Amino acid sequence: MLQGKELEGDVRDMVIVPTAQHQIDAMCSLAASIGLETFSKSSLIRKHNQNCFQCAAAQFAAWRDAPGGRELRMKEREIYYYGYQ
Numbered sequence: 001m002l003q004g005k006e007l008e009g010d011v012r013d014m015v016i017v018p019t020a021q022h023q024i025d026a027m028c029s030l031a032a033s034i035g036l037e038t039f040s041k042s043s044l045i046r047k048h049n050q051n052c053f054q055c056a057a058a059q060f061a062a063w064r065d066a067p068g069g070r071e072l073r074m075k076e077r078e079i080y081y082y083g084y085q
Helices: 004-014 021-034 036-040 043-049 053-063 069-082
Strands: none
Touching: 004 021, 004 036, 021 036, 021 043, 021 053, 021 069, 036 043, 043 053, 053 069
16 A cells, blocks of 8 residues: 555646645545545546646545545545645
């Protein structure tokens, strides 16, 4: 299982639009839970790369049954959309 900088590098390689660090962090957390290959095919990364960040943020809920569950997905969504507050 990929972690840390290796995972972050792989997620960054999928991103084709300007992206804040907090968005990368949230996407890495999800990718670690569902697997990099699954993440690479997800609507979330597709919407992100279309610059529809609100659409992408909504996609975290689609993975509520993945490891980490609903609570983690909602935290990831909040970090993705609003950053660290």
